Amino acid sequence: MKTAADGLEVVGKARAAGAANTALLADFFHLAVNGDDVAAAVRDHAAEFGHIQIADAPGRGEPGTGELPIQELLAAAQVGGYDGYVGLEYKPTVPTAESFGWIGR
Secondary structure: OOOHHHHHHHHHHHHHOOOOOOOEEEEHHHHHHOOOOHHHHHHHHHHHEEEEEEOOOOOOOOOOOOOOOHHHHHHHHHHOOOOOOEEEOOOOOOOHHHHHOOOOO
16 A cells, blocks of 8 residues: 555455454555645545554655645645644654654744
């Protein structure tokens, strides 16, 4: 699976087979590097996300080190109905404590 649509297709089949607790893991980094439209996936499916994990793309660094508008994507996910946790899956480009500087901006 490379796109949100691919994942949602599997989720739909799993739910149809009785796995009601199945949801999409919205991995913004992997969606982006696989060529998916991350903003469209968030806009159209945020309420269907079971979990979000983030890293900037390219490079897999903390938010602000690549091209993904991660703050905007997270805000859009909340507006769209996502109310869960966000996992940080990035490789810090600075000492780890400093890599959290983007939080709260």
